[in-house]
Amino acid sequence: MAELLDFFQLALVKATPLIFAALAGVICERSGILNIALEGGLTVGAFTGAAVSFETGNPLLGLIAGMLAGALLCGLLGVAATRFGVDQIVAGIGLNMLAAGATAFAVVVLFGAPGATPEVHALGSAGETALIAVAVVAALALQLGFDRTPWGLRLRACGENPQAVLSAGLDPRRIRVLATLAGGAIAGLGGVFLSLGELDLYSDGMTAGRGFIALAAVIFGRWTPLGAAGAALAFGALSALQFVLQRSGVPSELMQALPYLAALAALTGIVGKARAPAADGVSL
């Protein structure tokens, strides 16, 4: 019984950064921005959170700074895709590389040694639990926001047919930039959870492809907040299962591939038909 409880707890901890990143992905994609820079958003969020907590000794300031860093990085994607007509995939790849390179460089410059920051003041287990709750509440709130508010309607319309949004007297570029800013902040929060919630430092590569697993969760969750959060939870459980099964000799590489296989199944219609927003990834 206690073992089962431990497993659920581990699953929640593993799922939380995925939930944040997947929610960020849903917001962006429903507005028409295919945000593959989620990985970068997690990375800068995790690093900035740890660095600011180190400098100020206040992990809450680190949290806010991490969200701002994520918003800034993903906002760049929004601006590039709406103002300069840049291909979203190319821009996203560039931003991921920028995030990985800049954080690794900053670790060396600020802390004198490559690889990781020193230990910093973290949010503690109460903070960790609070962030898990925030992830769940955010998923519910976003779903309600998508379905029940004028902004949700506009966001969904923007991802389907920006021309229709324009002819309704709204500015689809603005909607998309706002979506990447909001999504980026949430992705940044996911990063903060990694460095200040689950651990108490930042180390290079600690996001470990979670931004891409989140993209798979978005597809598997059919581009809805609750669906994506549910998929992220399932992927988190898989990842927790890894720790359990390692002892029984199941290769962890196989487990790591499962989220992508699930996304592939969703896209090919093996488990019902998934359909992306019509203007997802189409730059203006």
Next chain:
Amino acid sequence: MVETAGAALEAIGIVKRFGTLVAVDGVDLELARGEIHALCGENGAGKSTLARILAGALAPSAGRVASDGPVGLVHQHFELVDRLRVWENVVLGREPRRGLRLDAAAARERVRSLAREYALDVDPDAVVESLPVGIAQRVEILRELAREPSTLVLDEPTAVLAPREIDALFATLRSLAARGAAIMVITHKLQEVISHANRVTVMRGGRVVLRAATAETSLDAIARAMVGGDVPALATRRAVTPHAAFAARDLRAGDGAHALRGASFEVRGGEIVGIAGVEGNGQSALCDAIAGVVPYAGEMTLDGEPLRGNPGARTAAGVRTIPQDRQREALVLPWSIARNVALGDHTRPPLRRGWSLDRQACDALATEIVRRFDVRAASIRTSVAALSGGNQQKVVVGRALAHEPRVVIAYQPTRGIDVGAASLVQSRLIEARNAGAAVLLVSFELDELLAVADRILVLYRGAIAGEFVREGFDRARIGALMAGAA
């Protein structure tokens, strides 16, 4: 109290330049309350640009528009969000709210009351993509009416409608006009202008060339004003002894609403068979299946032999296509005319010699097509991207008809090109028929089929709903079948 006389909108000295191109060149226009005003002109005459300027969607380079209320614009290609519901589309941007929330009940009620008020029956909760095109157009009109416009501009609203739906649309527009709105309808279907409009303005090359009350002008006068001279006559159809050529049995292709669901028919050599129907009733799937570019079920024969294989093999067998989208499916835009006309035949003599392309043969073919089809280009080395739409289409049609085709599949071959070019394309199709080719002509313009075809098959929801021979062409009956009458 609704005001029903006087000008609702006045445009003075409108000029619009795009770079060096002058799309609209000094147009004055006045729309009166209570009138239906037709705006006619060939493709590229500046009608749609003018419409967007009137609606405030585009700023003019010079001139001004004075309007005593909002101007609604119903687009030719609807600007609706397909996966949203009707009410969501109508209220988008002006959502009724209750606190932070969208007041869905109020929005539904608003759509219902608008629909009642204007007799535009539509279910507010229907998802737009599930609606037939005629109903989707109602949604687009409702969305504009929700803004209480004093002027409503409709850009080619009848292009996608069956004849019966067209009558219903004009009935709606007349009742709108009677309540004091000014209505402007852009169309190139002149019969509609004469039947439904009070006044007509004709544009050519960005300028107004004719203004008249429809009661005081004629179809012929409007057509002459559009073209700027006489409309060229079609080639005469010669008596040909038809022989068996192409046959399809229980042909099925595509999926969803636009699928072809079991069509059996034949097209004899020396015959033009017209496929009548509203767009989206299986025409694309039909043409693509014959060309072999999509998977299909059923059988096809060419002169009694099974027609199989990849698109290249079919081309080699003499099945030639004029695809629906000339820029995406037919031409390599940056390439020259000479290279484009070689495309598809470059692997066979006479265009191939040994291992390589026979450039002289390609040039000779291109020169011949440019001459016969009156392609206006600086030379055969000109890239087709630099040609007008009409001239691009002439290159596509010229290539399809160049090698004595046995079967010609023409999908809307005159779409979006001017009357002169359209007439030339139709004449060349008739000549191919006279030479013994089996021609399948898909057109959404019933008048084109009535003028050109020997036989008409009506395609409705992917199946053949009726067949008419030339002596028995019955416009009303064909129109009814296109709209789904039993």
